[in-house]
Amino acid sequence: MKETVIKTDKLTKRFGDFVATNEISLEVYKGEIFGFLGANGAGKTTAMRMLCGLSIPSSGQATIAGFDVYKQTEHIKKHIGYMSQKFSLYEDLTVLENIRFFGGIYGLSNADIKTKSEALLNELGLQDEAKTLVGSLPLGWKQKLSFSVAILHDPKIVFLDEPTGGVDPVTRRQFWDLIYNAADRGITIFVTTHYMDEAEYCNRISIMVDGRIQALDSPANLKKQFNASSMDEVFFELARGAKRGE
Amino acid sequence: MRTIRFLLAKEFRQIFRNKAILAMILVVPVMQLVVLPLAANYEVKNINISVVDNDHSTYSAKLIFKVTSSGYFRMTEAKNTFNDAFKLIETDKADLVLEIPHGFEQRLIREDEQKLFIAVNAINGTKANLGGAYLNNIIRNFNADLRLQMIVPGKLNPMPVVEIAPTNWYNPLLDYHVFMVPGILAVLLTMIGSYLTALNIVKEKEVGTIEQINVTPIKKHHFILGKLIPFLVLSLVVFTLGLIVAWAVYGIVPAGSIGLMYGFILIYLLAVLGLGLLISTYCDTQQQAMFIAFFFLMIFIMMGGLFTPIESMPGWAKSLTALNPVSYMIDVMRMIVLKGSGFNNIKHQLMKVFLFAVVFNSWAIWNYKKTT
Ligand SMILES: Nc1ncnc2c1ncn2[C@@H]1O[C@H](COP(=O)(O)OP(=O)(O)OP(=O)(O)O)[C@@H](O)[C@H]1O
Numbered sequence: 352m353k354e355t356v357i358k359t360d361k362l363t364k365r366f367g368d369f370v371a372t373n374e375i376s377l378e379v380y381k382g383e384i385f386g387f388l389g390a391n392g393a394g395k396t397t398a399m400r401m402l403c404g405l406s407i408p409s410s411g412q413a414t415i416a417g418f419d420v421y422k423q424t425e426h427i428k429k430h431i432g433y434m435s436q437k438f439s440l441y442e443d444l445t446v447l448e449n450i451r452f453f454g455g456i457y458g459l460s461n462a463d464i465k466t467k468s469e470a471l472l473n474e475l476g477l478q479d480e481a482k483t484l485v486g487s488l489p490l491g492w493k494q495k496l497s498f499s500v501a502i503l504h505d506p507k508i509v510f511l512d513e514p515t516g517g518v519d520p521v522t523r524r525q526f527w528d529l530i531y532n533a534a535d536r537g538i539t540i541f542v543t544t545h546y547m548d549e550a551e552y553c554n555r556i557s558i559m560v561d562g563r564i565q566a567l568d569s570p571a572n573l574k575k576q577f578n579a580s581s582m583d584e585v586f587f588e589l590a591r592g593a594k595r596g597e
Numbered sequence: 598m599r600t601i602r603f604l605l606a607k608e609f610r611q612i613f614r615n616k617a618i619l620a621m622i623l624v625v626p627v628m629q630l631v632v633l634p635l636a637a638n639y640e641v642k643n644i645n646i647s648v649v650d651n652d653h654s655t656y657s658a659k660l661i662f663k664v665t666s667s668g669y670f671r672m673t674e675a676k677n678t679f680n681d682a683f684k685l686i687e688t689d690k691a692d693l694v695l696e697i698p699h700g701f702e703q704r705l706i707r708e709d710e711q712k713l714f715i716a717v718n719a720i721n722g723t724k725a726n727l728g729g730a731y732l733n734n735i736i737r738n739f740n741a742d743l744r745l746q747m748i749v750p751g752k753l754n755p756m757p758v759v760e761i762a763p764t765n766w767y768n769p770l771l772d773y774h775v776f777m778v779p780g781i782l783a784v785l786l787t788m789i790g791s792y793l794t795a796l797n798i799v800k801e802k803e804v805g806t807i808e809q810i811n812v813t814p815i816k817k818h819h820f821i822l823g824k825l826i827p828f829l830v831l832s833l834v835v836f837t838l839g840l841i842v843a844w845a846v847y848g849i850v851p852a853g854s855i856g857l858m859y860g861f862i863l864i865y866l867l868a869v870l871g872l873g874l875l876i877s878t879y880c881d882t883q884q885q886a887m888f889i890a891f892f893f894l895m896i897f898i899m900m901g902g903l904f905t906p907i908e909s910m911p912g913w914a915k916s917l918t919a920l921n922p923v924s925y926m927i928d929v930m931r932m933i934v935l936k937g938s939g940f941n942n943i944k945h946q947l948m949k950v951f952l953f954a955v956v957f958n959s960w961a962i963w964n965y966k967k968t969t
């Protein structure tokens with residue numbers, strides 16, 4: 352029996368008259384890599400912020416790791432990691448200082464912080480940059496660091512909002528290696544991307560168009576369903592009807 | 598508790614890493630404190646005065662001596678009649694004419710009250726006006742039963758009797774440095790404290806780092822304390838520097854207890870930083886925060902009694918000062934520095950400022966939303 356860690360039912364967010372996220376319903380299972388696709392402005396970030404307890408939904412239901420997105424946002428926050436679309440580590444702190452700070456905020460013990468930050472620096476090959484200001488790192492390294500910090504406290508689920516935007520193909524591969532490692536450790540991955548090759552790496556994906564989820568299945572099944580040879584085609588088929596974006 | 602340690606370490610690192618801002622926080626106020634009191638010096642010396650003594654009593658002689666020895670006035674020709682002396686004003690040879698009426702001494706003794714007349718030169722209004730104020734002060738110190746009556750030649754409106762702020766009693770020579778420095782220090786502290794806090798938090802909003810904080814299980818009051826404490830410390834350093842400048846440059850040593858002063862400042866800073874926090878919770882950009890902070894601080898400072906004594910403000914403005922934390926601060930600073938007031942004298946102000954601190958900070962914590 353698959354354990355459900357994210358469950359949403361007609362989850363909706365309105366900004367005035369505008370419905371940014373429109374009645375989305377989905378389930379994500381433990382250990383899964385779930386791709387959350389959609390064109391620009393489809394409402395991915397809006398939905399993700401509700402799931403992280405950063406934004407109160409306008410209507411609908413959702414539970415994250417068993418906690419309610421209306422009433423238990425602070426409980427949710429203990430069990431998730433979040434990497435926002437906008438880089439948001441402290442650029443005026445060093446790599447190590449950022450790791451220690453967020454480790455401390457999540458309540459890790461000093462010993463834990465020490466072993467974890469060493470392991471993290473090793474995994475990323477950033478040992479020599481430990482005392483470098485984050486602001487002076489190349490974008491690819493920043494993103495990898497940001498991801499590692501987001502899972503520092505071993506969350507049940509990590510939400511990644513376009514983690515590889517603007518990153519070169521080699522670094523993207525390395526980034527996905529990190530994602531697989533995390534998934535192997537049992538962390539559920541909820542990731543948005545605009546790269547269709549990355550969509551293929553996911554166990555299941557949903558495709559959002561103008562605030563609604565128009566398709567949800569494994570990449571292979573979706574290709575079959577849309578009679579397409581690549582995810583690119585599937586995405587194009589669905590997204591070309593979109594009114595938003597452009 | 599442990600969370601706060603991490604927050605403080607982070608905040609102090611960021612403050613010390615930004616050398617330009619740090620220098621600005623520490624150097625700019627010191628420079629302002631050195632320069633501003635010099636510019637805000639209203640003191641006027643060498644006011645030409647002509648005295649018409651119609652009484653020729655020992656008492657009138659004493660009064661004249663008191664006036665000349667104050668150091669502010671220079672005697673020009675003495676005249677026998679008011680009209681003759683008045684000509685001196687018309688020819689710009691005198692700024693003020695003081696007339697001591699006939700039977701001045703006798704009536705003062707008999708009726709316990711006596712009027713003196715002064716005429717002021719309306720051409721150099723400021724000088725004459727201030728001269729009138731000094732004269733009033735000297736005369737009141739000389740004998741509280743004396744009243745000055747102002748006469749302004751050739752003007753439609755009689756010049757209003759100059760009000761003397763009670764604080765001047767403790768600064769009888771009207772040394773404006775002693776008067777202005779504590780007030781300016783109060784204003785500087787207010788501006789630095791509230792701006793730093795407001796801008797710092799809004800900057801985290803702009804850069805997006807606050808999102809990364811809000812998605813952690815951190816407690817709101819921990820986050821707020823983590824912001825308050827560093828800026829409290831920084832503001833206290835600025836205040837201490839200010840006291841040193843006041844002493845080294847102007848020779849001002851607080852007449853009252855330094856401990857009491859720091860105690861009050863601590864509470865006051867909590868209120869001021871709370872205001873900064875509150876502003877930051879309503880703003881998304883540093884520009885917005887700047888304008889809102891500017892708006893409130895401008896009103897607070899202009900109506901805080903730094904330049905215009907609150908006693909001479911219109912009634913509605915006077916009642917508004919009850920809602921102005923800066924007015925309490927300027928008041929208390931002057932009380933402790935000039936008068937040497939003790940705890941009991943500033944109790945009322947302390948209570949009010951404490952109330953501001955509680956209100957601003959609770960409001961800020963309430964309005965700071967980790968989830969929107
Ligand atoms: N706070 C807000 N107020 C009003 N409208 C908003 C707000 N936040 C987002 N929107 C609107 O909601 C829509 C969805 O935005 P969202 O950021 O969720 O899209 P997205 O799928 O993440 O797009 P992208 O791929 O560009 O990141 C957009 O049209 C956006 O302008």
Ligand SMILES: [Mg+2]
Nearest residue numbers: 395396436512
């Ligand atoms: Mg987005």
